[in-house]
Amino acid sequence: MTYEERIERLRRTKEAQTAQKLRDNKDYMNEDDYGSVPAPKDVTIEIEYNDPVHKTFYGAKAWAANFRRLLEKHPVYIDPDDALAGRWMYILQRLRPFESAVSKNNMEMAPIFDYDFLKPTQEKYGIIPGIGKMHHFAPDYAIGLALGWGGLQKKLDECRKQHPESAWLYDAEDEVMAGIRSWTRRTVERLKEMETAERDPERKENLHEMREVNENILDKAPQTFHEACQWIAWFNMLNRSYNRAGSGCQIDELLRPYYEKDLTQGRIDKEKAIFILCCLLLNDPTYYQVGGPAADGHDVTSEVSFMVLEAAHRMKTSANLTIPVHSRLDPKLLHRAVEILVDDRKANPRFSGCDNLVRGFMKNGYPIELARLRRATGCHWMSLPGLEYTLNDLIKINFACVMNAALDEYMEKDSPQRSTEALYELFLKHLEKAVHCVAEGIDFHFRYQYLNAPELMLNLLCHGPLEKGLDASQGGMEYYNICVDGAALATTADSFAAIEQRLDREKRFGWDTLYKTLKDNYSGREGAYIRSMMRASERFGAGASLGDRWAQRISRDFTRIVSEKHTPDGYLMIPGLFTWANTINMGRDTPATANGRLSGEPISHGANPDPGFRKDGALTALSNAVASVQPGRGNTAPLQLELDPSLASRDELVSIVEALIKSHFEKGGTLININVMDKDVLLDAYAHPEKHQDLIVRVTGFTAYFSVLGPDFRKMVIDRVIQAE
8 A cells, every 4th residue: 555545544534533523522623623533432531539529630649640540541542554653532631620722711720729809800801811721832852752751750760869849749740651651551562462463464564663663662762763753643642631732843853863864774765754744743733843943043944844844735634834934944945835835725834934033032131042942833822842931822811801991981981072092091001900910810820830730741841840840830941931912903903993083083973972882782773873984994904094003002002011011920921912712702702892893793813904904805915914013022913814726826826925925024924824715615614514524724823624613613714714805
């Protein structure tokens, strides 16, 4: 059987498993496409609660005991067509009380850790606080590849001697290691059984090779390309099983020495290496960076970089590769990446504005050599692998709720002369209160998180936690730079613009009339008229409009407020603009806004203008708008693009996209997510998702099969595509 035939079989299996997961578990909807497979219905994972009242568990001892129990009972999965053994099926984090990944209510901090004193302010300003949240920072896979599981155990034993006071942590990590050994050893035993029973010569040889690879890395560090990929796959599966973590690494540079050594010694050829990479990407769509700068600024693009792209191209399942565009990037890598994006129509890869991110991170006081080592390893975020704890993509402030609070206060006061400027002054005061509330929440998180939910998997591949005897959330990491994202930028900017245009300048109606209309959710004939007027005002993205000026002003002031102060306990906060999949659920709790948006409707997506921001929906205007509102401190404000392939011929479209990427980053942009999809196909998938099981879209920062998105999320993607024309 050829590699192409094996890839096709693996792809069909993946699509069937995705459909089954959706049938079995509706909570699977509206998230990244993880590499999990459906769990057997006759297997039950029993969890012990140390808080039986709330049916939850907390603390290192309970987490470790439950994780070991999960791993010791975890079913073994082996596909004889695959090059890599294993798939994961459960998330321990979600065996605690859990609502959904996009719920605004935080169910992840055990009730014993009470932060009710912050909740009224959080609710007032639509804050998603991040308290109790896990992972969202990047491990350093090089640690694990250098040591292997056996070496990591020896490191644990040595560190325990240095810090006897941290026995609680090392005891928990030992439990984790025991669980890892159970799952991996049972997989090797199953491979032996399958190899013995297999009659097909090709599959028998493949099972034999998988068995040898997995036997070799049970305790020892990986020595070959195949072993390194299998070890990475194991860590990814374990990381997902613990707490859904999916941050990746500089995959091409990490694997390059193994490939070059194997190639020189005749153990591998390019085609086999690409197939193994296909299986690694299939195993889990982890966020990997391909290409980019080394600490000294030289580009790390190599033959393996192109091989990773080729593997994604051949596999054609969901993937999350990022190409960091910088001044020394090999132009052939960028060009090939755009070709794959256009040809495959799988929303992969995406592109980061590396030079702008480096310059921005340096504004926080870091040297350029360190800034260059930050990697794109998450939905919209960068991280220093194994060095930096960030809470990336977990903390959101809803600007629209902040504006609503300011407007309520403003209208309570009698004033003969009202103005948009006066309202904005109040908006900034409330924004400062919102940021202060976030800062207090960050400090609360750091005081109690290690007692609530320690990072027992990520600790193993970070520089500091084991050496210091401190959890990553407790002070074990080298750097703490906490991401704070603003949300509803376009909603809020367009609201200020509409008020200035219709009330201050044109005096179409009065403040009291507008306020009553908002509280009535634009009801009645007058409400409909006022809504149409507000919706037709000068919007963000139109170019040199009131909306553009307000968006830039809000972003600038938000950046200043977040950046100028640390939290009370001294943690640095770094601003970004991103909503992730919270666009819909944050909107549900947001009252009607002055841009004509009705109560409960979604807020605007990330840093993008709202769909329909101008009649032509010009790509250049969209790019300019997002580039103009970048916070510029090392975190991103992504540009989301929806492109119809009928826009131009294939080669012309490749040229257009490549030019647009370069132009956006020249203007200051930081990250671009692009969907290339046929509108008619998408509309048919909207009506009949079951007919398009292979349709993949980039929803926000992540890719997902369109069929596993709920109606609201499908509509969000549809609206972006239709109104982008």
